[in-house]
Amino acid sequence: MRAVGLKVLKNKLSEYVRLAAAGETVLVTDRDQVVAELVPPRAGRSPLLADAFLGEAVRRGWITPPSIVATEPPPRDPVAPLDEILHGLDQDRADR
Secondary structure, three states: OEEEEHHHHHHOHHHHHHHHHOOOOEEEEEOOEEEEEEOOOOOOOOOOHHHHHHHHHHHOOOOOOOOOOOOOOOOOOOOOOHHHHHHHHHHHHHOO
């Protein structure tokens, strides 16, 4: 564990973020009082920022997670057979 003052942290932020990413806890101090901690990400946290945004949106109630989580993609059910779609396209083009 390390401690760093605000002024030094401001000047060497990337260095202390790298330390936290490597697993070390960094205490941030202001006039010898601990005001914050830089800690490594929790185990199991997704490394993707988008996942963090989605998690925050769920916590705030903006979105609701699915009640049933699928294990495979949904089946592909075509809207219509390809011949029917192409025939409809030909008819639409003939009308012009």
